[in-house]
Amino acid sequence: MATTTTTTEEPLTLISATPSPFARMNRIALALKAIPFNLQNEIPWESTTETPRHNPLEKLPILIFPASDGRSPVYDSAHIQEYIVRKFPDRGPKLVTGDVDLDLEIRQIVVLSEGCLDAIVLSRWEGRREEGKQSRLWIDRQNRKIDGAMRAFDFMVSQRRKEGKEYLVGEELSIADIAVVCTVGFVDFGALRPRWKDEYVGLKEWFEKLDGRKEFSETRPVMFDLKESVV
Template sequence: MKLIGSLTSPFVRKIRILLAEENIPYEFLLDDVWGTDSNVAQYNPLGQVPCLIFDSGYTLYDSSVIEDYLEEITPLHAPYNSTARLEVKKWAALTGGLTEAAIKIRMEQLRPADKQMQSWIDRQQLKIDRGLVVLEEQLTHHLWCANNAYSVADVAVVCFLNWLDFRLPEIDWRNAHPNLVKLSDYLNAQAAYSETLPRLA
């Protein structure tokens, strides 16, 4: 099995952490989705990573679909019970949306200053502000995001937070969110996390 991805993508990092924790061997194929030599569109018409390629040639994309597949072969990051599973999916979806909002800010910031739309950046920032408050509140009462058990939702939250550190360090999420700091610090002490922290090369 091959995983097409990058060292910077929070969605790819999430899948690499799941693969490491589930002890699933794979070949990691680096792809710069923004580069002219990107190959991923051959496998995913959206031209996005992560993308999983099976030996048969079958492909899976969108990290949430890849998560579901990995959970089927090695149940470890989402409970089988349907209510509990929905809870995991809900928190993972919130975090996926927050990650996409953060990426939109980054993309907007890469445009020439006179072409940037501040109202668009502000809209994304509001999502992040609200989401951080909700996640922080959830972790006030629970050790983990969903069902009081470690799940893919926690993986996603830490990938999102560390991507903010990496690409949008001006968003100071640590100051007002001690529970999120605790979660991030705790998980980043583990190899699957520390070895996949976002980096350029």
């Protein structure tokens, strides 16, 4: 377990898996807001995981509070982001605009990002089945979702660039930008669309600029070694 911030505050704990783009969104938000936290890495599908102790859905990431706090763990990446922006509005960048319509747009982009990532996970697990048991129809369906999301990301970026805007919504970095960078970064990390940078040049340029920032570059995914059978 590695402490990411030195402070007198009692740190939170974020349980993550090293390649997780879902947890990466939360790590970036916590770092941007200078909220002290410890990072605890696990493989949630293996028998030694502590994940079920904190989340009945047995999924990561999970945000855990100090024992002295008494609050229950918070889980699901999008909900953790919501918790961070609502409970720490005066720490660092707001990451939302405060305008109802713009913030609903921000959260829609987060939903799209997480849906794309869910499709990647579903496709990968299907691909881990024995070849004769895999469903091509299921994999094709997930691939359509991934491609649809990438086209949508590229369109959003191109529209904003035409308006001379740096960020997807509003005038400042938001959880929408974080979500898209983490999603596109995971597509790139997994080499899921090897030619995406040629196909979506505007998205590539936008992505690389944000992904080069300290809080983003320090949280890039790292693959783990899954030793136990899951499917």
